[in-house]
Amino acid sequence: MNIYxxxxxxxxxxxxxxxxxVLNPLLFFIISISLFPLAISPEASMLSQIAxxxxxxxxxLAVLLSLNTLxxxxxxxxxxxxxxxxxxxxxxxILSKIVAHWLLTGVPIILLSxxxxxxxxxxxxxxxxxxxxxxxxxxxxxxxxxxGASLIVSIKNSxxxxxxxxxxxxxxxxxxASSAVSQAQSGLEIDAQLYFLATILVVSLMLVPLVxxxxxxxxxx
Amino acid sequence: xxxxxxxxxxxxxxxxxxxxxxxVSSGDILHITGxxxxxxxSLLKILAGLNVQEQGTIFLKDYSVKSxxxxxxxFYLGHLPALSAELSCLENLRxxxxxxxxxKQPLLIDALKQVGLxxxxxxVCAKLSAGQKRRVTLAGLILSKAKIWLLDEPFTALDPxxxxxxxxxxxxxxxxxGMCLFTTHQSSALKNxxxxxx
Amino acid sequence: MWKWIQxxxxxxxxxxxxxxxxxxxxxxxxxxxxAGLYWGLVVSPADYQQGDSVRIMFVHVPAAWxxxxxxxxxxxxxxxxxxxxxxxxxVVAKVSAPIGAAFTFLALITGSIWGKPMWGTWWAWDARLxxxxxxxxxxxxxxxxxxxxxxxxxANKASAILAIVGLVNIPIIYYxxxxxxxxxxxxxxxxxxxxxxxxxxxxxxxxxxxxxFLYGAxxxxxxxxxxxxxxxxxxxxxxxxxxxxx
Numbered sequence: 001m002n003i004y005x006x007x008x009x010x011x012x013x014x015x016x017x018x019x020x021x022v023l024n025p026l027l028f029f030i031i032s033i034s035l036f037p038l039a040i041s042p043e044a045s046m047l048s049q050i051a052x053x054x055x056x057x058x059x060x061l062a063v064l065l066s067l068n069t070l071x072x073x074x075x076x077x078x079x080x081x082x083x084x085x086x087x088x089x090x091x092x093x094i095l096s097k098i099v100a101h102w103l104l105t106g107v108p109i110i111l112l113s114x115x116x117x118x119x120x121x122x123x124x125x126x127x128x129x130x131x132x133x134x135x136x137x138x139x140x141x142x143x144x145x146x147x148g149a150s151l152i153v154s155i156k157n158s159x160x161x162x163x164x165x166x167x168x169x170x171x172x173x174x175x176x177a178s179s180a181v182s183q184a185q186s187g188l189e190i191d192a193q194l195y196f197l198a199t200i201l202v203v204s205l206m207l208v209p210l211v212x213x214x215x216x217x218x219x220x221x
Numbered sequence: 222x223x224x225x226x227x228x229x230x231x232x233x234x235x236x237x238x239x240x241x242x243x244x245v246s247s248g249d250i251l252h253i254t255g256x257x258x259x260x261x262x263s264l265l266k267i268l269a270g271l272n273v274q275e276q277g278t279i280f281l282k283d284y285s286v287k288s289x290x291x292x293x294x295x296f297y298l299g300h301l302p303a304l305s306a307e308l309s310c311l312e313n314l315r316x317x318x319x320x321x322x323x324x325k326q327p328l329l330i331d332a333l334k335q336v337g338l339x340x341x342x343x344x345v346c347a348k349l350s351a352g353q354k355r356r357v358t359l360a361g362l363i364l365s366k367a368k369i370w371l372l373d374e375p376f377t378a379l380d381p382x383x384x385x386x387x388x389x390x391x392x393x394x395x396x397x398x399g400m401c402l403f404t405t406h407q408s409s410a411l412k413n414x415x416x417x418x419x
Numbered sequence: 420m421w422k423w424i425q426x427x428x429x430x431x432x433x434x435x436x437x438x439x440x441x442x443x444x445x446x447x448x449x450x451x452x453x454a455g456l457y458w459g460l461v462v463s464p465a466d467y468q469q470g471d472s473v474r475i476m477f478v479h480v481p482a483a484w485x486x487x488x489x490x491x492x493x494x495x496x497x498x499x500x501x502x503x504x505x506x507x508x509x510v511v512a513k514v515s516a517p518i519g520a521a522f523t524f525l526a527l528i529t530g531s532i533w534g535k536p537m538w539g540t541w542w543a544w545d546a547r548l549x550x551x552x553x554x555x556x557x558x559x560x561x562x563x564x565x566x567x568x569x570x571x572x573x574a575n576k577a578s579a580i581l582a583i584v585g586l587v588n589i590p591i592i593y594y595x596x597x598x599x600x601x602x603x604x605x606x607x608x609x610x611x612x613x614x615x616x617x618x619x620x621x622x623x624x625x626x627x628x629x630x631x632f633l634y635g636a637x638x639x640x641x642x643x644x645x646x647x648x649x650x651x652x653x654x655x656x657x658x659x660x661x662x663x664x665x
Contacts, residue, residue: 003319010308010316017307017345078301079316085269086320087292147584151577155567164563165581168556169588172595179602200591207587211580218576221272233570234652 003088004096011100014073021069022104029062029109033116044121051120052130052181059109059134060141060170064163066105067145070097071153071216080153084220091209094216098146098208106138122185129184133177136197143204144169150215173200222246223268223369223400228277230263237263238419241277245369247398250391250411254404255419261404262300264419265371268402269297281369296321296367298375302354303361306347310338310357313346317361324364332360336386351378363390370394372403428507430646431655437639444639448632455625463618472536476619479529481627482522483547485634486554487589489519493561494586497579507642509575510649512582513565514641518634520558526551546600550593557585571649 015022036054037047074080083093113134117127148166152158180193222244229239237260245251253261266272268279270286284291304313311329318324330342336356346354355378362370370391376384388411391401395413459477466473493515500508530548531541542548564581568574650656 003323006316006319010305010312013312014305014307073305076301077305078299078303079305081271081297081299081301082303082317082320085271085292085295085297087289088320147580151564151581152567154573158567161563161567164556164560168553168560168592169584171553172588172591175595175599179599183602196595211584215577215580218573218580221570221573231572233572234649236652 003086004092007083007093007096008100011097012103015100015104021066022108025062025066025105026108026112028065029058029112030116032058032061034119037120048121048123048126048185049182051117051122052126052178052185054120055113055116055130056133056174056178056181059113059138060167060174061163062109063105063138063141063145064166066101067142067149067162067166068159070101070146070149072149075153075219080216081220084217090213090216094146094150094212095209098142098212101146102139102142106134106142109138110134122181126181126185129190130181132194133180133197136194136201137173137177140173140197140201140204141170143201143208144173146208146212147215150212150219152219153216154219173197176200222282224278224280225268226278226280228264228267228279229275230260230267230272231275232260232263236275239276241419243417245400245402247368247400248395249400250395250414251400251402251417252405252411252414253402253417253419259419261419262373265297265373265402265404266299268369269295269299269371271297293321294368295371296362296365296369297371297373298358298362299373302346302358304346304354304357307345309343309345310349311342314357314360314364317358318364321361321365321367328364329360332364333357335363336360337383352380352383355379356383359387359390368399370399370401370403372401374405375403376405376407428505430506430650430653433507434643434646434655437643441636441639444632444636448629448636451625451629451632455622455629458618458625459622463622464616469537472533473619475529475533477622477626479526479533480623481630482526482529483551484627485630486519486523486526486551488631489515489522489634490554490557490582490589491586493519494579494582497575497582501576501579506649507646509579510642510645511638512579513575514638514645515634516558516562516565518637518641520555520562522630522634523551523555523558527555544600544603546597549600550596553592553596554589557589561585 033054036050040046040050071080074083084090086093110131113131114127117130122130145162145166148162148169151165152161155161176193176196180190180197183190183193223246224244226242228241230237237258241264243251253264255261263272267274268286270292279286281291281294284294303317304310308316310333311326314329314333315324315326318329333339333342336359338353338356338360341349341353346357349357355375359375362372372391375387379387384407391403391411395401455477459474463474463477465471493512496508496512496515499505500512527548530545530551534543534545534548535541561578561581565574565578568577647656647659
């Protein structure tokens with residue numbers, strides 16, 4: 001089997017053996033969203049207005065929580081060293097790991113989002129848009145987050161630091177994605193937002209593996 | 222031939238070593254000695270391409286450290302076992318070897334047998350002792366086609382039989398025209414070894 | 420040219436020559452800021468709409484410009500350090516961060532003071548203020564990453580990468596915030612919307628040049644300290660401190 005494919009399946013396998021690392025961010029995603037009706041108001045009109053923003057913020061935080069493990073385990077056990085010195089392309093090895101990360105966090109979040117949309121009284125049409133924005137932008141979350149994860153991989157107790165580095169960079173995604181849903185709720189065109197999200201995805205797909213490879217090499221020095 | 226010329230290495234604000242030049246030819250076994258903190262690990266990491274030297278050059282024939290041909294020619298065994306705890310010996314070994322060069326399943330199982338891990342193929346690595354983990358990584362070493370072995374403390378955690386086994390592999394590898402650079406704090410009984418003191 | 424740069428960029432040379440440059444930056448800073456204050460507080464008229472509170476623009480706008488300018492310098496210096504391995508570039512990047520953060524903070528505070536008479540609140544989610552706030556977050560992220568490493572070499576390079584990634588993101592962030600703002604707010608008075616008169620423009624320019632000189636002087640002063648720390652084991656620093664070879 002090809003090394004890049006094997007990197008991907010290896011991460012999926014590890015996740016199956018260590019299920020809580022996959023489930024915990026998802027549980028966090030669900031629990032944190034269900035706090036909002038309790039904190040603000042259970043009224044449908046109120047909740048449907050903030051639903052898109054709440055779900056989007058929660059999914060960012062959930063992705064952020066799961067990013068800690070993206071490179072950390074492999075750094076601690078030395079596999080990352082072997083990846084860096086192997087003759088295979090490090091950016092592509094990293095991209096495989098990022099794809100695995102997206103399959104383990106982004107995809108479950110997308111699949112859970114209709115349920116949470118219903119809980120927050122989003123109408124069906126808006127739920128579809130919500131899922132579309134998640135589909136377009138959760139890969140970007142994994143990608144951009146990977147830069148942060150590779151920068152802090154050699155630092156101990158770096159959980160808070162990661163959120164400090166990454167959350168400001170997530171802001172454009174948050175703005176475009178949540179406004180797409182709320183604009184759709186009021187029946188407006190949302191092409192512009194979707195194009196922006198797609199552009200961010202394509203650009204980060206091209207640049208992130210290179211930047212992340214460079215930062216991993218620096219971190220291992 | 223591996224040519225190291227005028228190498229300097231700095232860690233933090235401290236200079237570990239400077240103006241280090243030496244050559245390693247096919248068949249050479251080089252034992253790198255020195256006190257703690259003298260830069261043995263840093264030297265091996267520089268040769269592996271993990272660390273960047275302050276000064277100096279490293280060439281294997283005409284290939285520099287960053288070239289693909291150089292990377293193909295080395296196998297680096299560091300302090301860490303390069304195994305993930307959740308996966309089985311076989312899965313770990315397969316990944317480790319694929320990073321260098323793909324190897325067929327029967328050969329993997331055979332290599333595990335050689336290092337004394339028969340019937341451990343499906344055991345999760347978290348359950349292995351430190352010595353057994355080292356043996357899995359050593360199985361990767363046997364399977365690699367790399368010409369230059371860079372072994373950082375290869376004997377740690379191994380029992381006397383294990384140490385003897387590794388010494389045998391090193392001798393064998395170098396008799397077949399390979400090179401081996403290693404560090405150890407145990408007295409090593411390798412024949413024909415040269416010593417580089419840092 | 421290249422040799423000259425490398426010679427100047429050697430830590431020892433930099434330490435010795437920078438001492439002579441600092442007064443040449445401090446004096447213009449003091450003169451320009453005095454002139455700017457005179458122009459801004461005395462010569463320039465009050466705004467017909469905003470009254471005297473418009474005068475805070477003469478600090479706010481230059482500070483906001485500087486906040487971006489310093490970030491660009493920081494990222495570019497980091498990039499130069501990464502590509503050409505010039506140690507001094509990393510020093511400049513590192514010492515610039517707190518200065519840039521201070522300018523950003525100043526822009527936020529003055530914006531907020533301006534907001535009280537204009538909006539009736541200390542804070543509004545105005546596009547420019549929001550972007551400044553995010554820029555402050557970027558500076559703080561850079562500084563905490565830089566401080567988190569034990570190994571100064573890794574700290575230099577890793578934070579340089581973060582600064583460059585941030586620099587690429589800044590236009591996207593500014594644009595998205597601008598766009599977000601236009602969705603949610605109608606055309607209210609914004610910090611950036613002031614009808615400009617020639618006297619105001621002169622005051623603005625004087626202060627903004629004064630800030631540039633101040634930044635230059637501060638970078639040199641802080642870089643000198645940082646160079647001493649980084650070169651603590653080299654002979655010239657020991658000689659400087661003890662006055663002898665030992």
